[in-house]
Amino acid sequence: MATPRIVALTAPSGAGKTTVAQRVLSLVAGLSFSVSATTRPPRDGERDGVDYHFVSENDFRRMLDGDLLIESEEVYPDLFYGTPRAEVEKATRDQPVLLDIDVLGALRISKLYRDDTLTVFIRPPSMDVLRNRLLGRGSEGTESLGKRLRRVQFEMEHADRFDAVVVNDDLERAVAETVSLINAFLERQST
Numbered sequence: 694m695a696t697p698r699i700v701a702l703t704a705p706s707g708a709g710k711t712t713v714a715q716r717v718l719s720l721v722a723g724l725s726f727s728v729s730a731t732t733r734p735p736r737d738g739e740r741d742g743v744d745y746h747f748v749s750e751n752d753f754r755r756m757l758d759g760d761l762l763i764e765s766e767e768v769y770p771d772l773f774y775g776t777p778r779a780e781v782e783k784a785t786r787d788q789p790v791l792l793d794i795d796v797l798g799a800l801r802i803s804k805l806y807r808d809d810t811l812t813v814f815i816r817p818p819s820m821d822v823l824r825n826r827l828l829g830r831g832s833e834g835t836e837s838l839g840k841r842l843r844r845v846q847f848e849m850e851h852a853d854r855f856d857a858v859v860v861n862d863d864l865e866r867a868v869a870e871t872v873s874l875i876n877a878f879l880e881r882q883s884t
Contacts, residue, residue, distance in 0.1 A: 696786065696806075696809055697781055697782070697783075697784030697785060697786075697789070697790060697806070697809060698784060698785075698786055698789035698790075698809050698810075698878075698879065699781065699784060699789065699790055699792060699802060699806055699809060699810040699811070700717075700724065700789060700790070700791045700792065700810075700811045700813070700875050700878065701791075701792045701794050701798075701799040701802050701803065701810060701811070701812045701813070702714050702717070702791065702792065702793050702794070702799075702813050702815060702871070703794055703795060703796045703798070703799040703812065703813070703814055703815070703848075703855070704796075704814060704815035704816065704817075704848075704861075705796070705817065705823065705841075705844065705845040705848040705849060706827065706841045706844065706845065707817065707823045707824075707826040707827040707841070707845075708815045708816060708817040708823060708826075708861055709815055709817070709826070709861040709864065709867065710793055710815045711793055712864065713815055713859075713861065713864070713867055713868055713871055714726070714791060714793040716864075716868040717791065717868060717871055717872055717875065718791060720868070720872050721791075721872060721875050721876065721879075723787060723788055723789065724789055724790070724791050724875070725783070725784070725788060725789075725790050725791065726790070726791050726793070727776060727777075727780035727781060727784075727790045727791060727792045727793075727794075728742060728743065728744070728745060728746055728777070728780060729745055729746070729774055729775065729776055729777070729780075729792070729793065729794060730745065730746040730748055730753060730756060730762065730773075730774070730775045730776075730777055731745045731746070731747060731748070731753075731772070731773065731774045731775075732747075732748060732749065732750045732753050732771070732772055732773045732774075733745075733747075733772045733774075734747070735747050746777065750771065750773065753765075753773050753775065756775065756777070757775070760778070761777060761778055761779070762775035762776060762777060762778060763775075763776045763777070763778045763781050763802070763805070764776050764794075764798045764801040764802060764805075765798070766795050766797050766798050768795050768844070769840055769841075769844065770840075774794075774795055774798065775798070776792060776794060776798060776802065780792075781802075789879060795848075796814075796848040796851050797851075799812050799814075799855070800812070800851065800854060803855075803856075811856050811857075811874065811875065811878040812855040812856045812857075813855060813856065813857050813858075813859055813871055813874060813875075814851075814852045814855040814857070814858045814859070815859055815861050815867065815871075816849070816852060816858050816859065816860045816861065817845075817860075817861060818860055818861065818862035820842075820845070822862075823842075823845060824842065827841055827842075856874075856878075857874050859871050859874070
């Protein structure tokens with residue numbers, strides 16, 4: 694199997710990681726998207742097999758038992774996320790893969806693939822902005838919002854462990870900075 698090249702974007706929930714990832718995919722030639730598996734229900738507009746592989750907890754556990762996930766995490770109680778091994782193994786030197794992944798998952802991928810991985814932490818401009826983004830989704834109740842904000846504190850403490858940190862205070866600037874980082878990584882990897 695050829696050594697893949699991997700770009701792992703991560704962020705606390707609501708920091709704009711998925712929006713940045715979607716824009717990056719349209720701007721970086723040859724970059725494909727790794728579709729993660731999750732046990733959470735789809736949000737409005739999300740499609741199975743495109744945004745995530747939406748699976749039951751039993752199916753997720755079968756994927757784990759069958760060594761079909763390269764990494765996984767119980768991000769919130771009873772909500773699991775993981776990267777299917779096949780999604781990473783499809784990547785090549787010429788066809789790198791982009792992972793839109795949780796913080797601990799990105800650190801695991803980086804440890805596994807070391808020099809062949811670029812990890813980028815998308816940081817919210819402030820906790821107030823992040824809270825407003827989460828509320829703006831319309832999918833967060835008081836208890837759910839509290840859980841997410843506690844998780845954000847934990848994830849923010851890991852930001853310095855990534856190759857780069859991009860502050861998403863202006864989407865266009867955050868996308869441009871992320872694209873620049875990815876292009877520099879891919880260029881270095883080509884020589």
